[in-house]
Amino acid sequence: MKSDKAKVLHEVFFAPMIHHVLTAVQGMQPFKSVVIVGHQREAVIEVVQEFASECVVQEEQLGTGHAVLCAESAINHQDGVVMVLCGDTPLIKTETLQSMYRQHLDRSSVCTIMTTILADPTNYGRIISSDSGKVLAIVEEKDASPEQRKISEINAGIYCVNGGFLFETLKKVGTENSQGEVYLTDIVSIAVAAGCNVEKFINPCAQDVLGVNSRIELALAHKEVQRRRNHQLMLQGVTMHDPETTTICHTTSIGRDSILHPGVRISGKSCIGSSCLIEEGAILHNCSVADNVTIGAYSYLEGITCTTRTVIAPHSVKRNG
Numbered sequence: 001m002k003s004d005k006a007k008v009l010h011e012v013f014f015a016p017m018i019h020h021v022l023t024a025v026q027g028m029q030p031f032k033s034v035v036i037v038g039h040q041r042e043a044v045i046e047v048v049q050e051f052a053s054e055c056v057v058q059e060e061q062l063g064t065g066h067a068v069l070c071a072e073s074a075i076n077h078q079d080g081v082v083m084v085l086c087g088d089t090p091l092i093k094t095e096t097l098q099s100m101y102r103q104h105l106d107r108s109s110v111c112t113i114m115t116t117i118l119a120d121p122t123n124y125g126r127i128i129s130s131d132s133g134k135v136l137a138i139v140e141e142k143d144a145s146p147e148q149r150k151i152s153e154i155n156a157g158i159y160c161v162n163g164g165f166l167f168e169t170l171k172k173v174g175t176e177n178s179q180g181e182v183y184l185t186d187i188v189s190i191a192v193a194a195g196c197n198v199e200k201f202i203n204p205c206a207q208d209v210l211g212v213n214s215r216i217e218l219a220l221a222h223k224e225v226q227r228r229r230n231h232q233l234m235l236q237g238v239t240m241h242d243p244e245t246t247t248i249c250h251t252t253s254i255g256r257d258s259i260l261h262p263g264v265r266i267s268g269k270s271c272i273g274s275s276c277l278i279e280e281g282a283i284l285h286n287c288s289v290a291d292n293v294t295i296g297a298y299s300y301l302e303g304i305t306c307t308t309r310t311v312i313a314p315h316s317v318k319r320n321g
Contacts, residue, residue: 001214006040008087009047010218013225014249014267017212018044020090020225022051027094028101031080034071035087063181065170072167081105082166084159084184088211090221092158096208100201104160110196111165111188113138114158116206123213124154125185127200135198138185142178153202155185156209165196255291279314286320 001007008018018035025033033053037044038061045055058070068084075082081104083097104112113135115127126148128137138155139148166187173186191198203209212218229250230243237256240246246260249267254260255274264278268286272278276289279297288305295301296314303320306312 001218006044007212009040009043010212012090012212012218012221013229014251016047017090017218017221018048018087019051021085021087021092022048022053024092024094024097025083025085026051028083028097030083032075034074036067036070038067063175063179064184065173065182065186068184069167069170069182075163080163082159082161082163084157084161086157086211088213089157089209090212091208091210091224093208096203096205097158100158101160103199103201107199108197109160109199110162111191112160112199112201113188114156114203114209115153115200116156116203116209117152118154118206119152121149121152121154126151127153127155129153129200135188135200136192137189140177140179140183140185156203157211158209159184160201161187165191261297273308 001010003010009016011017012020022033033051035048035053035055036058037055038058041057048055054074056071056074058067081101083101085092100112100114113127118124123141125138125140126144127135128139128148130136141149169187169190170182172190173182175182177183188198207224212221226247227243229248230240230246233248233254234240234243238254239259241260242262245262247265248254251268252266252270252272254272255276257274258272258276258278260278261280263281266272266284270284270287270289272289273291273293275291276293276295278295281298282295283300284295285302287301287303290306290308290310292309293306294311296312296316298314299312299316301312301318304318312318
């Protein structure tokens, strides 16, 4: 990220990217949610306070497997299923996680790995499968042979694992790899060798599971969340003349038959009524707007209330107080 800020704290569509992951997890109604923190732990702990999650500190960064091991004491329900996710995948959806969890249970799997297919799998761990399609192992990019690097099916970094098996197996994982770390992925080959049922859940939408590792990917993630939000609002009866330039925060609401011109931005806890017209380039933050209100082009409104049939002139600047 070329940044002094921890990656998961970078914002995607008005919220730290870790919030998007926790929101998706929250929709699963888990027995318990645990966030493993290390770099800039105080800042990360602060931003996840609004979620019902317990934070566990990984004092030394010794790999993904070691990170999960740090959560063992916090997970006191080890006869259940543990779902492991990364904090830098803000596009993951609750319904995708639910589908994976249902498959894990339906197939009586000990370990289920989420995978996807990429045209360019560079930098991702590759899924090694048998001729029948069964998972054999996951090989990290740095440890992969030239032939293995040609594999297009990659590890999305999301797992469903039976709790007791997860922690018992992680304690057997060594550090004989190019990074000298405890790889979480090694539990797969151990499970296969033990004759356990290991399944893969293939996610057909690759972009939903890809991590954010640069400012370019951060911008792409922002645009995708924006697109989803606008799609949802248009299905609810809001007209947008140019959805690609219209930004409506998740914490706002808009009534049906309202019309938004290009370049509109509405954020904070704004509430927009029905049959409103918000003209090009208008910016509203923490505003309460009644029905049948017209907001003129390129206006800036912050913390104000507009009663029914109010007309705000173009280029107006109005702030509460």
